[in-house]
Amino acid sequence: MGDESTLSMEEKIRDSIVNFVKNSSANRMFHLDGSPFYEDPLVGFADGRDPLFEQFKEIIGDYHYTPREVMETAVQAGDDVPNQDLDKISVISYILPVTAKTRKSNRSQRHHPSLQWAHQRNCGERFNDAVRDHVAMEVREMGYLAVAPMRADYFKYIMEEGPGGDVSSNWSERHAAYVAGLGTFSLNDGFITSKGIAMRCGNIVTNMPLQPSDRPYPDHYHNCLYYREGTCKICIKRCPVGAITEAGHDKQKCRWYLVDYLGPMLTSRYNCDWTTGCGLCQTAVPCEQSIPPSQKT
Ligand code: B12
Ligand code: SF4
Ligand code: SF4
Numbered sequence: 001m002g003d004e005s006t007l008s009m010e011e012k013i014r015d016s017i018v019n020f021v022k023n024s025s026a027n028r029m030f031h032l033d034g035s036p037f038y039e040d041p042l043v044g045f046a047d048g049r050d051p052l053f054e055q056f057k058e059i060i061g062d063y064h065y066t067p068r069e070v071m072e073t074a075v076q077a078g079d080d081v082p083n084q085d086l087d088k089i090s091v092i093s094y095i096l097p098v099t100a101k102t103r104k105s106n107r108s109q110r111h112h113p114s115l116q117w118a119h120q121r122n123c124g125e126r127f128n129d130a131v132r133d134h135v136a137m138e139v140r141e142m143g144y145l146a147v148a149p150m151r152a153d154y155f156k157y158i159m160e161e162g163p164g165g166d167v168s169s170n171w172s173e174r175h176a177a178y179v180a181g182l183g184t185f186s187l188n189d190g191f192i193t194s195k196g197i198a199m200r201c202g203n204i205v206t207n208m209p210l211q212p213s214d215r216p217y218p219d220h221y222h223n224c225l226y227y228r229e230g231t232c233k234i235c236i237k238r239c240p241v242g243a244i245t246e247a248g249h250d251k252q253k254c255r256w257y258l259v260d261y262l263g264p265m266l267t268s269r270y271n272c273d274w275t276t277g278c279g280l281c282q283t284a285v286p287c288e289q290s291i292p293p294s295q296k297t
Contacts, residue, residue: 008211009208009209009210010045010210010211013043013045013092013135013138013139013210014043016134016135016138017041017043017092017094017131017134017135018040018041018043020131020134020135021038021040021041021096021131022040024127024130024134026126026127026130027127029116029119029120029123030123031119031123031272032115032116032119035099035101036099037096037098037099037102037119037120037123037124037127038096038097038098038099038124038127038199038200039096039097039098039099039100039195040097041094041095041096041097041131042094042095042097042182042193042194042195043092043093043094043095044093044094044177044180044181044182044213045090045091045092045093045180045210045211045212045213046067046090046091046093046176046179046180046181046212046213047089047090047091047179047212048066048067048068048071048088048089048090048091048205049067049068049089050179050212052175052178052179053066053067053068053176053179054066056172056175059175060168060172060175061158061166061168063158063170064168064170064171064172065149065154065170065171067089067090067091067176067205068086068089070147070149070152070171070205071086071089071145071147071205071206071207072086073147073152073154074145074147075145079145081140081143081144081145081146082143083143083144083145083207083208084145084207085207086207087207088207088208088209089205089206089207090205090206090207090208090209090210090212091176091179091180091203091204091205091206092135092139092180092203092204092205092206092210093173093176093177093179093180093182093201093202093203094131094135094201094202094203095177095182095183095193095195095199095200095201096124096128096131096199096200096201096202097193097195097196097198097199097289098117098120098124098198098199098200098282100289101116102114102116102117102120103198103283103288103289105117106198106279106280106282106283106284107283107284107288108284109278109280109283110240110280111240111278112240112262112265112266112269112278113262113266113276113277113278113279113280115270117276117277117278117279117283118266118270118272118274118276119274121274121275121276121277121279122272122274122275122276123274124200125200125275128200128201128202129150129151131202132148132150132151132202132203132204133148133151135148135202135204136148136151136204139204139206139208142208144206144207144208145206145207146204146205146206146208147204147205147206148202148203148204148205149170149171149203149205150171150173150202150203154170155169155170155171156169156170157169158170164252165252166251167251167252167255171203173201173202173203174191174201176203177191177193177201177203178191178215178220179215180212180213180215181212181213181214181215181216181217182194182201182213183217183223183291184217184219184220184221184222184223184224185220185221185224186221186223186224186226186227186235186287187224187226187227187232187233187235187236187244187246187248187249188235188239188244188249188281189248189249189251190235190281190282190287192223192224192287192291192292193223193291194290194291195289195290196287196288196289196290196291197281197282197285197287197288198279198282198283198288198289223287223291223292224287225286225287225292225294225295226246228294229294229295229296231294231295231296232286232292232295233246234284234285234286235281235285238280238281238283238284238285239254239280239281240257240278240280241253241254241256241257243257244281257278258276258277258278259275262276262277262278263275263276
């Protein structure tokens with residue numbers, strides 16, 4: 001971190017996110033031992049007019065917002081910041097890596113998440129909301145529009161009925177993280193970053209001009225060993241309900257297990273009413289904490 005006056009906008013934003021995650025008293029497992037939910041974040045920037053955002057209307061669905069639509073909605077809503085110019089649009093993207101302690105606690109699990117993982121999924125996501133709000137507020141204080149799409153009242157989940165129906169949303173934070181060069185997707189659908197797959201993430205869309213980060217990966221599956229070299233597939237064995245196969249991730253099966261089965265089950269096991277995930281495909285796998293090295297000898 002450098003002298004505040006000589007820092008670029010990108011460095012200021014990166015420092016602000018890193019410092020907030022490092023120092024916030026909300027980044028604490030307050031129901032357990034008070035240790036952090038997340039380690040030092042990764043931060044990247046995307047050009048909001050990158051053609052990939054338009055392609056996501058095909059890849060994800062026409063309901064998926066582009067950064068331009070996010071900004072236009074903010075202007076139409078009468079946002080009163082001084083700079084309403086939409087010539088430049090940027091997406092700030094960050095990754096919150098789950099701590100080594102929580103990851104370790106989930107590695108030996110076979111059916112349901114550890115208490116630490118469940119706490120991280122539920123209350124850690126409330127901290128993630130605080131990060132989204134903090135960054136949006138800082139950028140607005142610098143005089144620019146700033147919206148965290150997941151905090152907007154129009155954010156919604158898309159649930160298609162029936163077998164094979166898609167489970168999606170109108171703003172995918174991982175797709176924006178891909179455009180910002182922070183990682184790639186994988187066989188189990190999880191997003192693998194340089195700090196691994198065990199993470200949560202967030203985005204803020206702004207009209208502040210920011211230099212886009214490099215996208216170092218040749219395709220959107222590169223960090224997964226199965227897609228890169230046909231090896232691994234360890235996440236298939238980790239999934240307790242068979243939601244992962246060589247054909248990919250069955251979101252309906254996964255969602256049923258996480259929401260309909262684990263929700264009530266954890267209430268009786270851990271005496272809490274948390275929204276949870278099992279995260280077994282994110283732990284005890286070669287991509288848990290880094291981009292996995294080749295398994296070919
Ligand atoms: C709906 C949702 C779910 C659904 C569906 C997940 C899904 N894959 O979409 C269910 C309930 C199953 C779910 C489960 C979990 N979730 Co969830 N979920 C979301 C949510 C709210 C929206 C996801 C979304 O919009 N998906 C859109 C669809 C289209 O994405 P997709 O199908 O995976 O995308 C594929 C295609 O687009 C394809 N693709 C095809 N062509 C191309 C071309 C290009 C160029 C690109 C880039 C991609 C691409 O690549 C992708 C992978 O195959 C996000 C938060 C958010 N707003 O982003 C969190 C989020 C994805 N979940 C997260 C987590 C942590 C989990 C769980 C681990 C639960 C837990 N905490 O323990 C499990 C993991 C399941 C898994 N193996 O992925 C994290 C991501 C963690 C990670 N490493 O990826 C997110 C981002 C929450 C957050 N803010 O941090 N989740
Ligand atoms: S466990 Fe292996 S196959 Fe599964 S997502 Fe990670 S690298 Fe890919
Ligand atoms: S989150 Fe759990 S149920 Fe869903 S795919 Fe991963 S291991 Fe399977």
